[in-house]
Amino acid sequence: MYDFDRIINRRGTDCVKYDNIISSGRPENTIPLFVADMDFAVAPEIVAALHKTVDREIYGYPIRGKEYFEAIAGWYRRRYDWELSEEWLLTTPGVVDALNLAVRAYTEPGDRVLILTPVYGPFGAAVKNNGRIIAECPLTYHGDRYTVDYAAFEETVVREGVKLFLLCSPHNPVGRVWTKEELTRMGEICLAHGVTVIADEIHSDFVYPGHKHINFATISPEFAANSVTCTAPSKTFNLAGLWNSNILIPSPVLRKKFATEMARSNTPLPTVFAFEACKAAYNHGDAWLDELLVYLADNIRLVREFFAANLPDVKFTETEGTYLMWGDFSAYGTPEELEKKFFDGGIWLNRDADFNVSPAGFYRINVATPRAVLREALERMKAILTE
Numbered sequence: 001m002y003d004f005d006r007i008i009n010r011r012g013t014d015c016v017k018y019d020n021i022i023s024s025g026r027p028e029n030t031i032p033l034f035v036a037d038m039d040f041a042v043a044p045e046i047v048a049a050l051h052k053t054v055d056r057e058i059y060g061y062p063i064r065g066k067e068y069f070e071a072i073a074g075w076y077r078r079r080y081d082w083e084l085s086e087e088w089l090l091t092t093p094g095v096v097d098a099l100n101l102a103v104r105a106y107t108e109p110g111d112r113v114l115i116l117t118p119v120y121g122p123f124g125a126a127v128k129n130n131g132r133i134i135a136e137c138p139l140t141y142h143g144d145r146y147t148v149d150y151a152a153f154e155e156t157v158v159r160e161g162v163k164l165f166l167l168c169s170p171h172n173p174v175g176r177v178w179t180k181e182e183l184t185r186m187g188e189i190c191l192a193h194g195v196t197v198i199a200d201e202i203h204s205d206f207v208y209p210g211h212k213h214i215n216f217a218t219i220s221p222e223f224a225a226n227s228v229t230c231t232a233p234s235k236t237f238n239l240a241g242l243w244n245s246n247i248l249i250p251s252p253v254l255r256k257k258f259a260t261e262m263a264r265s266n267t268p269l270p271t272v273f274a275f276e277a278c279k280a281a282y283n284h285g286d287a288w289l290d291e292l293l294v295y296l297a298d299n300i301r302l303v304r305e306f307f308a309a310n311l312p313d314v315k316f317t318e319t320e321g322t323y324l325m326w327g328d329f330s331a332y333g334t335p336e337e338l339e340k341k342f343f344d345g346g347i348w349l350n351r352d353a354d355f356n357v358s359p360a361g362f363y364r365i366n367v368a369t370p371r372a373v374l375r376e377a378l379e380r381m382k383a384i385l386t387e
């Protein structure tokens, strides 16, 4: 049994979530449910591996040992029934680094890169910051769910001459776990028009009962040959500050281009601590994650029930995956009014404008926090929105 109820004081640890509260001008007691890391202690098996690494007393340049790949391969074999090959594996500090590298590796300045909006902010930034142009295809909103408009998807690809598609699977922030049929339709359009697919699967370990994550590259050999899969233990095991992502590229051609761009950017290897944490996570983290998923599912239920009882006009989409809930708060104010209410009232959420769309009153709630903190945040939201 792991203790996800334990509240750990993160203030004063130089973390994004808590230590930007004062500098951003917010009330000191602000509850931050924004950036996607968790307020839970890392699995003790990982902490022990890190202690052992500290105790070596020397932290010189590392190499990627054989056991590192084997740990990753074991995780994907056990949890996804996906057999990885060692030569596919490249490492980057973050998945966002990988998105930027991919944009530079597979497109030229001025090329169009497709994103399905709303989507994680750095998807758009990776395109724009590298001098490429966003080809936007909005997801279709049905109130409780978003779907892909395939006609619009293909029309955008053709009209804009899209070269690259940044797929978010599962999709942050809307919570979709794309089905095999949905991924197949998107992947086939990409194959038909020569569009390379970057599958950001960083949230794939957070999927709730009734849904199944399908690794894009496992759908067919053609999809594998046309895609780059971005994975990491960082979201799953709360290791974002260690910087360690694993990028899987079955195609030798795509892999060479990516590796060339990594060399050009002098992308560093993971640190000694990241290597050890990743191995411990993937070798010993199953039980911890399985318990965490039950805890998160209960947190998601708590939020839904609280809102249904107290703020029934907020509409959430179903959180099929991720620990991020996406809701339409527009019944409680204009985007400007809502921003002011949350800011002044001491609740920090990510808003729609962070996800490559215009402000319309949608917010994302990170529920990966002890239940007592979440309860307090809910009571505060009720007070803020009903006063």
Ligand SMILES: Cc1ncc(COP(=O)(O)O)c(C=O)c1O
Residues within 6 Å of the ligand: 036, 093, 094, 095, 096, 097, 120, 168, 172, 200, 202, 203, 232, 234, 240, 245
């Ligand atoms: C879809 C997605 N990709 C990537 C990241 C961050 O990746 P990294 O910290 O490895 O750069 C996040 C973090 O929230 C995310 O939601």
